[in-house]
Structures are given as C-alpha cells and as structure tokens.
Amino acid sequence: MTNLPDLPATVHYEQRGAVAIIRLNRPDLRNAADSATSHAVHHALNHAEADDSIGAIILTGTGDRAFCSGMDLKEAGRVGAGTGLVPGAGFLGITERNCPKPLIAAVNGAAVAGGMEAALACDLVVASQDAVFGLPEIKRGMVAFAGGVQRIARALPRQKAFEIIFSGAYYGAAEFQALGLVNRVVPQDRVLDEALALADEILANSWHCLRLAKQLHQVARDGTLQQAIDWGHEHGAALMNSADSREGIAAYNQGRAAGFSNGTAI
Incomplete structure (x- = not known):
C-alpha cells in the first residue's frame, strides 16, 4: 500500500x-x-x-x-x-x-x-x-x-x-x-x-477525449440543448481533430489497436 x-x-x-x-x-x-x-x-x-x-x-x-x-x-x-x-x-x-x-x-x-x-x-x-x-x-x-x-x-x-x-x-x-x-x-x-x-x-480509450466528454456532458446537463451543441462546435478541433483522433483513424484503417497519447501532453 x-x-x-x-x-x-x-x-x-x-x-x-x-x-x-x-x-x-x-x-x-x-x-x-x-x-x-x-x-x-x-x-x-x-x-x-x-x-x-x-x-x-x-x-x-x-x-x-x-x-x-x-x-x-x-x-x-x-x-x-x-x-x-x-x-x-x-x-x-x-x-x-x-x-x-x-x-x-x-x-x-x-x-x-x-x-x-x-x-x-x-x-x-x-x-x-x-x-x-x-x-x-x-x-x-x-x-x-x-x-x-x-x-x-x-x-x-x-x-x-x-x-x-x-x-x-x-x-x-x-x-x-x-x-x-x-x-x-x-x-x-x-x-x-x-x-x-x-x-x-x-x-483504453483516449484520456483526452474522456475529459472533453465529461465537460460536454456537464454543459449538456446544466444548459440547453442548443448551448451544448454550440459548445461542441466551439471545441470542434479539440473534439475531432487532435493527435488522438488522427491516431484512432489511422489505427482503424490499418487494422490495429490505437496507441493514444494517454498520460502525456496532446
């Protein structure tokens, strides 16, 4: 311990x-x-x-x-x-x-x-x-x-x-x-x-995305649907075009497990 x-x-x-x-x-x-x-x-x-x-x-x-x-x-x-x-x-x-x-x-x-x-x-x-x-x-x-x-x-x-x-x-x-x-x-x-x-x-998933998903959930829970959708658009690059997203897409296309940058800066 x-x-x-x-x-x-x-x-x-x-x-x-x-x-x-x-x-x-x-x-x-x-x-x-x-x-x-x-x-x-x-x-x-x-x-x-x-x-x-x-x-x-x-x-x-x-x-x-x-x-x-x-x-x-x-x-x-x-x-x-x-x-x-x-x-x-x-x-x-x-x-x-x-x-x-x-x-x-x-x-x-x-x-x-x-x-x-x-x-x-x-x-x-x-x-x-x-x-x-x-x-x-x-x-x-x-x-x-x-x-x-x-x-x-x-x-x-x-x-x-x-x-x-x-x-x-x-x-x-x-x-x-x-x-x-x-x-x-x-x-x-x-x-x-x-x-x-x-x-x-x-x-096993992207830690970067886990944190962003928590933030989006909180926005969706506390605000209106439109506010949550707007938040998604405002953070679109971080949500969909990060080093982890590029790795995830490449891993899918290459038929292998993704190696996300978990525990390191993204």
Missing part, C-alpha cells in the same frame, strides 16, 4: 497502474468522515487530478460494512453539524468538485447520508450486492444539502425522488441499479476488482 506522506491514517492512497485508489479508513466508525478525514480525501483527490500518470480515480472504503456513513456525528455533537464540508469542494472534497478525470465509486457497504452524496457525485458506481443507499438526514432534523437532494432531483422522476428524500429510508443496490443510479452490482469481495476493471475498460 503506497500512501501520500502527509495523509492521516484515516485515508489511504494507492496507485495501481493508471488508477488512483482513495480509501476511507475508519471501519470502526463505518467510515464516517470527520473534518480531518474529509480534508485529507480532498487533498488526495487534488494530488490524483494533478498527476498526469493517473487516468481515473476510485473512491472506496475499508471493510465490508460501509463505503461511508456520512459525517462523524460524534464530532458534530461537539462542534455542530456540517463537519466534513470542504469550502468550495463539499463533503469529502467531492460533492461540489468538478473533477476532470473519470471518478468511480466502489461502494463496498452502506453509502448513506454524505456517503450517498459522495457516491452520487462520482461518474460511475460499482456496488456490493449487500450495499445500501439512503439519505437519512431527514430523520435527524437535517436535509442532505451537500448534493444529495440536488442530484436525486436531477436523476429521478419527482415522485420517486421525494420518496427517497422525505422517507430517509435505505434502499438496496439492486433497486438503485434499476433506477439507473448504480452501474454494476457484484459480490462484496469483487467490488474493487470490478471497479478497477471498469477503469481499465474506459482508460
């Missing part, structure tokens, strides 16, 4: 090939995040984003009980609610982050409260078949304002969204997969391996 030298023991950082794995390491507290842990994840994400050898990032938790159970309520009891919020980046430094690289949640157990908000902030979600999701803040006199309500509102029809928001109930991984909120459901001991396989699958 490699680690960044200035991370606390509550967060582990590991690089496997072109993938950074950031792991919450508070299994005795169901990987709840206090302020120090949340800021450490934020630091690890910053490091992974800045490292050109990293193409994708996986967020996961230690153990088989929880991915993340949200903010540390014991700390909140001492200093007030809202612990774990990084200014400008949200809970765990992720729920308000605009990460340029593919971000995968490997949900190894319960992803509830801020943990569900963090999972929803990822681009792809691989979940254990025993994982549960939920926004129980409403049961504690709070509202999941760090991205949970907002992303559920965008992702689901009104009635189902309000059921999840108003009830504070827990939902199984299979149900969230049926709703389109989870990509793959696997046995618990396969979660990280499946997330790594998914990362390898997407990283």
Whole structure:
C-alpha cells in the first residue's frame, strides 16, 4: 500500500497502474468522515487530478460494512453539524468538485447520508450486492444539502425522488441499479476488482477525449440543448481533430489497436 506522506491514517492512497485508489479508513466508525478525514480525501483527490500518470480515480472504503456513513456525528455533537464540508469542494472534497478525470465509486457497504452524496457525485458506481443507499438526514432534523437532494432531483422522476428524500429510508443496490443510479452490482469481495476493471475498460480509450466528454456532458446537463451543441462546435478541433483522433483513424484503417497519447501532453 503506497500512501501520500502527509495523509492521516484515516485515508489511504494507492496507485495501481493508471488508477488512483482513495480509501476511507475508519471501519470502526463505518467510515464516517470527520473534518480531518474529509480534508485529507480532498487533498488526495487534488494530488490524483494533478498527476498526469493517473487516468481515473476510485473512491472506496475499508471493510465490508460501509463505503461511508456520512459525517462523524460524534464530532458534530461537539462542534455542530456540517463537519466534513470542504469550502468550495463539499463533503469529502467531492460533492461540489468538478473533477476532470473519470471518478468511480466502489461502494463496498452502506453509502448513506454524505456517503450517498459522495457516491452520487462520482461518474460511475460499482456496488456490493449487500450495499445500501439512503439519505437519512431527514430523520435527524437535517436535509442532505451537500448534493444529495440536488442530484436525486436531477436523476429521478419527482415522485420517486421525494420518496427517497422525505422517507430517509435505505434502499438496496439492486433497486438503485434499476433506477439507473448504480452501474454494476457484484459480490462484496469483487467490488474493487470490478471497479478497477471498469477503469481499465474506459482508460483504453483516449484520456483526452474522456475529459472533453465529461465537460460536454456537464454543459449538456446544466444548459440547453442548443448551448451544448454550440459548445461542441466551439471545441470542434479539440473534439475531432487532435493527435488522438488522427491516431484512432489511422489505427482503424490499418487494422490495429490505437496507441493514444494517454498520460502525456496532446
């Protein structure tokens, strides 16, 4: 296990090939995040984003009980609610982050409260078949304002969204997969391996295009269709006429695998 030298023991950082794995390491507290842990994840994400050898990032938790159970309520009891919020980046430094690289949640157990908000902030979600999701803040006199309500509102029809928001109930991984909120459901001991396989699958493509596709998706999600089409035209050269596009076309015509400039400047 490699680690960044200035991370606390509550967060582990590991690089496997072109993938950074950031792991919450508070299994005795169901990987709840206090302020120090949340800021450490934020630091690890910053490091992974800045490292050109990293193409994708996986967020996961230690153990088989929880991915993340949200903010540390014991700390909140001492200093007030809202612990774990990084200014400008949200809970765990992720729920308000605009990460340029593919971000995968490997949900190894319960992803509830801020943990569900963090999972929803990822681009792809691989979940254990025993994982549960939920926004129980409403049961504690709070509202999941760090991205949970907002992303559920965008992702689901009104009635189902309000059921999840108003009830504070827990939902199984299979149900969230049926709703389109989870990509793959696997046995618990396969979660990280499946997330790594998914990362390898997407990283076989042009990293340059993966980042541009994320930007275009965000424009399409947040603006009008015409704004997204206009953005495509404005960035047409980068989208369609780069070194990677020329290599991809040449590889197709020559019947070989493309050798994209992944991890290097394009």
